[in-house]
Amino acid sequence: MKADLHIHTTYSDGVFSVKEVVKFAEKEGLTHISITDHDTLSGTLEALTMKTSLTIIPGIELSTYHQDESIHILGYFPKHANFSLLQNFLAEQQKKRYTRALQILERLANLGITLDINKISNVDSISRGTIAEMIIESGYNYTKQEIFDKFLGNHAPAYIPSTKFPTQEGINLLKSCGAIPVLAHPVNIKKTPIEEFIKMGVMGIEAIYPINKQEQTQEYIKLADKYNLIITAGSDFHQFNDYKHGDIGKTVLKRRRLEKFLKVLNER
Structure with missing residues (x-):
C-alpha cells in the first residue's frame, strides 16, 4: 500500500488530464491517490467515475490567507460526503x-x-x-x-488583488462538509508557527513533501505525533521535472501511516 495524496490536473494548474494522471499513478504502482486541484472538485469527481485499480480519495486544495500569507489547506473526503455546501x-x-x-x-x-x-x-x-x-x-x-x-507580480501594472479567504474559515468549511483538513506543504509557510494552524483545527500535516530537507520532515512528523494529528504525503504533482514540486508517485504515504489516515477518514 502506498499513496500520493497531493496531485493536480488541468482542472487547476496541472499539465495533465485526470485520465493521464490516473495512468501515471497506476504505472508507478500506487494503490491510493487523491486529486487535489486548487479550489475545485471537478478533477477528483471525474476520477471517481473512472475504472481503475486505484482507490480514489476525494480531495481538494483550498486557497486561504492568514497574516497576508497564502496558506493552502488540503481537504480529504469520505466517499459518502455531501459536496453540495462546498460546491x-x-x-x-x-x-x-x-x-x-x-x-x-x-x-x-x-x-x-x-x-x-x-x-x-x-x-x-x-x-x-x-x-x-x-x-x-x-x-x-x-x-x-x-x-x-x-x-x-504584486506590484506590477496588471496586478489585481484576489479575494482573501481566511484560513480559519477554510478549515471550518471543510470540517462542516465532513472533510479532514490538512495543512499543505508547511515548509512554504514563513510568517506563522505551525502550532497556530493546529489551534485552528487542522487534523493533519503534510509532513512528507518533495522539497523538504530531512530534518524538516522529521520536525513535522514530531509535531504531528505530539498533537496526535494525521501525517500525509504528496508529490504536489503538476508536471514532470518540476523543481518546485515532485513527480507523481515519488513522495508517498506508506502502509502504517496510510492505514491510520484511512481509519480517521472512514470515521468521518
Whole structure:
C-alpha cells in the first residue's frame, strides 16, 4: 500500500488530464491517490467515475490567507460526503476569480499583451499562473518569472488583488462538509508557527513533501505525533521535472501511516 495524496490536473494548474494522471499513478504502482486541484472538485469527481485499480480519495486544495500569507489547506473526503455546501462556495469563488481574470486581461491588453478571453472560460481555477502560461502559449517571448516581474507580480501594472479567504474559515468549511483538513506543504509557510494552524483545527500535516530537507520532515512528523494529528504525503504533482514540486508517485504515504489516515477518514 502506498499513496500520493497531493496531485493536480488541468482542472487547476496541472499539465495533465485526470485520465493521464490516473495512468501515471497506476504505472508507478500506487494503490491510493487523491486529486487535489486548487479550489475545485471537478478533477477528483471525474476520477471517481473512472475504472481503475486505484482507490480514489476525494480531495481538494483550498486557497486561504492568514497574516497576508497564502496558506493552502488540503481537504480529504469520505466517499459518502455531501459536496453540495462546498460546491456552492466554490461556485461563488469561481465567479470572483473569473471577474478578476477579466480585469487582469484588460490591463494586459493596455500593456500590449492580447489574450483570448474564451480560453479562461473553461478553467475552474483561474490564477495568475494560468494567465502567465496563456501568455507563453500565445507566443510572447517571456519566461514565467519575467511575466510576473513585468506584468503580474504584486506590484506590477496588471496586478489585481484576489479575494482573501481566511484560513480559519477554510478549515471550518471543510470540517462542516465532513472533510479532514490538512495543512499543505508547511515548509512554504514563513510568517506563522505551525502550532497556530493546529489551534485552528487542522487534523493533519503534510509532513512528507518533495522539497523538504530531512530534518524538516522529521520536525513535522514530531509535531504531528505530539498533537496526535494525521501525517500525509504528496508529490504536489503538476508536471514532470518540476523543481518546485515532485513527480507523481515519488513522495508517498506508506502502509502504517496510510492505514491510520484511512481509519480517521472512514470515521468521518
